[in-house]
């Protein structure tokens with residue numbers, strides 16, 4: 048549907064329309080077209096849609112009614128002095144995801160006559176933010192929803208937030224003696240921590256701690272499955288996996304527990320085949336393998352009772368429903384059905400009671416609820432108007448002007464004339480490129496001045512522009528010469544974004560992850576430009592230049608020309624999992640402002656929590672600088688400058704005001 052990538056063999060009719068600059072009216076573009084273009088109707092369902100007026104709408108409670116206009120919301124939040132970039136967290140979405148997950152398992156359990164239940168936990172590493180974890184614990188109470196911790200700090204969160212004696216606290220990760228003893232003692236607080244043995248040497252520490260305290264923890268074992276997952280996290284399983292016990296180690300561990308009199312506490316089998324499982328077939332294999340191991344552990348005399356299928360439940364970032372990196376070939380219900388049906392099959396076959404099913408779904412719960420909104424500060428790469436000719440212009444410039452005249456001679460609104468002139472357009476394009484190269488060479492050799500070089504570039508732009516405008520009018524199905532297909536990309540613009548991808552979307556940089564990115568407004572207007580985003584950091588990697596494209600990737604996004612005095616807000620969606628904690632302070636851009644929004648009972652919304660972004664003072668302190676000392680040094684320097692007559696007292700005060708204000712403000716560009 049979308050052009051963008053110049054390596055694509057053909058352009059579709061829509062592509063051509065979008066390559067042109069002024070075809071919006073001619074195409075009869077509607078908000079629905081905007082929704083389709085950016086895939087909102089696929090990945091956004093049921094939480095995000097587009098209004099008639101072309102604004103992104105949020106339905107925080109999914110199908111259960113109530114919606115908010117995201118543009119109005121951002122406007123009103125800005126009115127509350129919450130500047131962009133802004134992370135908006137919709138707690139209703141978080142709750143809805145939780146309901147959907149439980150609903151899916153409840154339906155599967157009913158459908159397959161499963162004689163057990165589902166009891167999930169949230170892997171804290173997915174988003175450790177206080178209000179997020181608190182919300183999940185609160186909303187999950189009715190299902191005895193628990194938490195999974197992978198470190199001592201996460202264990203502290205889990206132990207203190209979950210006070211439901213029936214909820215599970217799954218303790219994963221590397222564990223020292225203190226971690227294990229903490230888990231054992233927490234049982235006396237009425238908590239249910241399950242210490243999952245992930246490394247074979249942990250069993251000795253568990254035995255030692257149990258003897259020392261005269262009490263045992265609930266014990267789980269993580270199996271290293273042979274089933275290989277696909278995609279980015281495929282190496283989370285298999286013989287070389289970082290975590291889990293191989294079958295020989297697993298059997299040895301059972302015997303060690305038996306000898307220590309602790310086999311009676313072995314309750315849970317855990318596996319995790321990596322995040323974002325793209326292909327449901329992989330999950331089925333893993334479930335079968337784990338199901339057999341579970342049955343075997345029961346036969347060996349462990350009481351068991353829980354099978355923890357780990358995380359990995361995927362997100363369809365591009366809405367393509369394919370087994371590709373940014374997607375998955377199954378629904379939440381498919382997933383629950385497979386877990387329930389496969390485990391039942393294994394247990395029935397082995398004649399053991401079915402376990403309580405546990406999943407550690409992080410990404411699937413936490414992705415949808417947060418939306419990152421940033422503003423565009425300006426755009427580059429726009430061809431300007433054709434500069435008027437002056438007398439005795441250099442030959443190269445005259446050549447470029449002639450080329451432009453050839454293009455202009457073909458009427459821009461006459462499809463037939465354009466079709467007939469295709470060959471001339473192609474020739475003009477080749478000429479323009481050649482003359483531009485000539486101009487550069489002449490500049491390097493000193494034959495062409497800087498103003499002339501600038502003129503040559505402007506004229507080349509104008510030629511590109513003229514050709515693109517004409518190609519946009521061609522009817523669908525007409526073959527466009529290969530070279531001309533690269534034109535839209537050549538005309539692509541850079542949109543300067545008030546954000547740091549290293550802070551707010553680190554996985555786009557670190558592991559090439561795709562998130563849906565789109566303007567929040569003007570979706571009822573055909574986007575006439577192609578572009579990508581450059582962020583605020585002084586790092587050429589600081590950009591957003593890979594976009595969802597239904598199972599593929601495109602390097603340019605359809606965008607609108609900026610309008611003077613009017614903001615252009617961009618949303619980055621489905622980024623509630625992993626991004627915040629993985630974000631870093633590169634160039635000292637700190638956390639952004641964040642807000643928690645709830646639908647209000649009578650309509651409208653409520654701002655539940657405001658989490659202010661890091662101030663400049665805070666990021667400086669993180670690097671061990673003392674902001675007051677920095678200020679003091681500058682104050683002294685300005686006193687010296689005043690004494691030397693280089694700085695007026697009024698200017699010194701202005702300088703100090705700016706410095707002090709900056710220290711109090713967030714690290715991003717301020718509207719005022």
Ligand SMILES: *Cc1c(COP(=O)(O)O)cnc(C)c1O
Nearest residue numbers: 170322323358359407408409410
């Ligand atoms: C990271 C992790 C998870 C969460 O995985 P998602 O793909 O986000 O659901 C669950 N369990 C373990 C052991 C993990 O390491």
